[in-house]
Every structure is written in C-alpha cells, then in structure tokens.
Amino acid sequence: MQIAKVRGTVVSSYKEPSLRGVKFLLVQFLDEEGQLLPKYEVAGDIVGAGIDEWVLVSLGSAARQVGETNKRPLDAIIPTTIASR
Template identity: 40%
Template sequence: MIIGKVVGNVWATRKEEALNGLKLLVIKPIDYYTDKEFQTFVATDNVGAGIGETVLVVTGSSARKAIDKADAPVDATVVGIIDEVEVNKDAL
C-alpha cells in the first residue's frame, strides 16, 4: 500500500470503456520516514477523496479487485482517506 496526497483530478472524454464511471485522481506519494520525493501517478477513487486529502492507495491486482472490475486497465485505486499518520523515526 502507498500513502499519498491527492494533488489533482484527471478528466478524459475519450478513454477505455472499462474506465467509464470511474473518478481519476493524481496522487503524490509521501514517505514520512525519509522525506524522499516520488513521481505522481493516477489512481481511481473508490472512497470519494478530494484534492488535499491524504489517502491510502493499493496497486496491482488489488486495485482492480477494490473497484470490482477485474478486466479494467487499472493499476492503482484509492481505498481509504487517512486521518492521521504517526511515524517513530527512532524505531530502527
């Protein structure tokens, strides 16, 4: 799973038919432990997340299972909106 922030929306008037009805969001991954920067990616939204919210994202076959569309060309799906993250950097 990936923790990320919703930084945008994607609108596509022409797309694969299996994507019809799915909300697409731009996600910026967050690494709370090292503060590394990662590239943004697009994920479908299964929970009604919006710009500025911190979310939990699944990838791969779990992403398709989360939206109940095994044949959809989807490799990332938002499955949760995060209220709080606690990281103990001294744990290692």
C-alpha cells in the same frame, strides 16, 4: 499500499467503456515522515477523495481485487482516505 496526497484531478475526453464512472486523481507519494516524494501516479478513486487529502493507494494486481475494480484495466486505486496523521 502506499501513502499519498491527492494533488489534482485527471480529466479525459474519452474512456474505455469499462472505465466509465471511474474518477481519476493525480496523487503524489509521501515518505515515512509525511514529506512529498518526486513520484506521482494516476489512481482510480473509489471512495470520493478530495484535493489535498491523504490517501492509501493500492498498486498492481491488488488494485483489481475489489468489486468496483474487478476486470477493469486499473493499476492504481484509492481504496481509503486517511482520517488522522
């Protein structure tokens, strides 16, 4: 998992049927000191994260290991928000 900050939402006009109901967020990764890195990812949000929140992002096959994302074509998900920094 990697720490990231939610920067915005991604709106689509059409989704593959298995992705219906999945909210997509644009996240920007952070370094170990909490500084923004020039690396972005679009991630499926399964916890209701909001803009400017810090989150953990699961990437690759780990993103498909939870019930909400099993058998969905997702490479990145937000499985949790970070309560304290």
